[in-house]
Amino acid sequence: MKTAQKTRPHGVYIVEGEGDNAFWNRIGAAWPHEDGKGFNITLTALPVNGKLVIREPKPQEAQK
Numbered sequence: 001m002k003t004a005q006k007t008r009p010h011g012v013y014i015v016e017g018e019g020d021n022a023f024w025n026r027i028g029a030a031w032p033h034e035d036g037k038g039f040n041i042t043l044t045a046l047p048v049n050g051k052l053v054i055r056e057p058k059p060q061e062a063q064k
Helices: none
Strands: 010-016 023-032 039-043 053-055
Touching (some): 010 039
Antiparallel strands (some): 010 023, 010 053
């Protein structure tokens, strides 16, 4: 398994609304622990509603 420092981070988002009308605001990043049983999370903001969504990074080809 790759070390946490070499993996691309997961995105941490606040999601307001639902479905096609949802607004995703990235507020940080999460790196999986080497054993796969947790995350180190860095936030640049805190959600008012207390709800966070953590998503795996998109494949690099899709980001171009």
